[in-house]
Amino acid sequence: LWSRSKMLDGHLLLGWLSFTVIVYLLNLPGPTAAYFGLTGNEPLSILPLNSLPEENMGRAHYKLCDRLKLEKKQRRMCRRDPGVAETLREAITMSALECQYQFRFERWNCTLEGRHRANILKRGFKETAFLYAISSAGLTHAMAKACSAGRMERCTCDEAPDLENRKAWQWGGCGDNLKYANKFVKDFLGKRSNKDLRARVDMHNTNVGMKIIKAGVETTCKCHGVSGSCTVQTCWRQLLPFHEIGKQLKQRYETSVKVGSSTNEATGEGEISTGRSQQQPQPLPGLNDQIPRTMDLLHIEDSPSFCRPSKYSSGTAARKCYKDKNCDAICCGRGHNTQSREVTRPCQCQVRWCCYVECKQCTQREEVYTCKG
Known part of the structure; x- marks a missing residue:
């Protein structure tokens, strides 16, 4: 517990x-x-x-x-x-x-x-x-x-x-x-x-x-x-x-899905389009070649x-990241700094009758990673 x-x-x-x-x-x-x-x-x-x-x-x-x-x-x-x-x-x-x-x-x-x-x-x-x-x-x-x-x-x-x-x-x-x-x-x-x-x-x-x-x-x-x-x-x-x-x-x-606009010839009104149509067989630059669904x-x-x-x-400088999870992506290739610190957290928790939880306080050292500027 x-x-x-x-x-x-x-x-x-x-x-x-x-x-x-x-x-x-x-x-x-x-x-x-x-x-x-x-x-x-x-x-x-x-x-x-x-x-x-x-x-x-x-x-x-x-x-x-x-x-x-x-x-x-x-x-x-x-x-x-x-x-x-x-x-x-x-x-x-x-x-x-x-x-x-x-x-x-x-x-x-x-x-x-x-x-x-x-x-x-x-x-x-x-x-x-x-x-x-x-x-x-x-x-x-x-x-x-x-x-x-x-x-x-x-x-x-x-x-x-x-x-x-x-x-x-x-x-x-x-x-x-x-x-x-x-x-x-x-x-x-x-x-x-x-x-x-x-x-x-x-x-x-x-x-x-x-x-x-x-x-x-x-x-x-x-x-x-x-x-x-x-x-x-x-x-x-x-x-x-x-x-x-x-x-x-x-x-x-x-x-x-990235979309652009096209004109419906029957109604003359604009429509959402991914860039491919009978009049425009090639997709517009940067647009997805798929039909967007309602969801x-x-x-x-x-x-x-x-x-x-x-x-x-505000950019990602000094943003906290997780070394094996997302530091490379979040820090945009700039690398990250490592700091070691002591933290105190509740531990060895037990339920005491009737209605409360009793915990000890444990101190441990952890490393914190932040993106370089």
């Missing part, structure tokens, strides 16, 4: 820290699409609701809605249900932490503060695609969970879908309300102009985030009956943990290396 501090891996530790620190998100908008959270177009300071003065707690969600710097329609939707404001805050925090976790071993480590993210959102990189997808996925996931947790006034548990074997099934428990969440997110993000390529690509990536959530719905069942005979099953629908959603989106980031992330231009300081990142 390990103490709580030992049990927390990097992902859970980030989640725990989110309740003790202020999450600052700052950006300027790109030219298109659904703005919110990591793709929002205003500076954000996301504070816990309990940080507000006690006398104002009755309308605390109004203040939080204002802090989120939402558009007029979004602010109206935020204010009409006290549970929405906290759910929006949770969606932003969850998306930010998951983005940082998924890219912790990459040159671009999902830096969210300052001008770097703002400049990335102005471009059509793979990283931009991921930010749009993880933002919409986080909002969808958080809203569906908020409904089933009873935190919303306008939605509750998921309703029973059509089941093939109703004699053996009873719809019970409290399923995550994905139907309401999807409707809310589509209405909240709204429809924006899709006349140019960037707008259509951003909206496509936003939809990928929502579709990933839907594809991951699982039916969870609990047996009822004498001596575990399971004569009746109570079942409900449940979303995958958001960490799994982040993992799937990271995989789609790795295989993101593919799309990008328009190649990403920078993120090796050196630029308007897109």
Whole structure:
């Protein structure tokens, strides 16, 4: 058994820290699409609701809605249900932490503060695609969970879908309300102009985030009956943990399809294209020779290396790396420094009756690797 501090891996530790620190998100908008959270177009300071003065707690969600710097329609939707404001805050925090976790071993480590993210959102990189997808996925996931947790006034548990074997099934428990969440997110993000390529690509990536959530719905069942005979099953629908959603989106980031635009001769409107068509038999330079699928992330231009300081990142100098895992890649061939230090960690932990874990403190020496400048 390990103490709580030992049990927390990097992902859970980030989640725990989110309740003790202020999450600052700052950006300027790109030219298109659904703005919110990591793709929002205003500076954000996301504070816990309990940080507000006690006398104002009755309308605390109004203040939080204002802090989120939402558009007029979004602010109206935020204010009409006290549970929405906290759910929006949770969606932003969850998306930010998951983005940082998924890219912790990459040159671009999902830096969210300052001008770097703002400049990335102005471009059509793979990283931009991921930010749009993880933002919409986080909002969808958080809203569906908020409904089933009873935190919303306008939605509750998921309703029973059509089941093939109703004699053996009873719809019970409290399923995550994905139907309401999807409707809310589509209405909240709204429809924006899709006349140019960037707008259509951003909206496509936003939809990928929502579709990933839907594809991951699982039916969870609990047996009822004498001596575990399971004569009746109570079942409900449940979303995958958001960490799994982040993992799937990271995989789609790795295989993101680069696209351009072409004109549909029948309608005269622009369409997303990878560069190969009857009129253009050879692929356009730098574009993938494949047809993008509905679940593919799309990008328009190649990403920078993120090796050196630029308007897109602070570079990788002094970044911590793991010698046998990613130092060569992250340090961009510049090599790495090695430092030896003593660290004290809980060890030899035991559960004491009734309710606490007792650990010794062990000191050991470890090596830390950081990229050279």
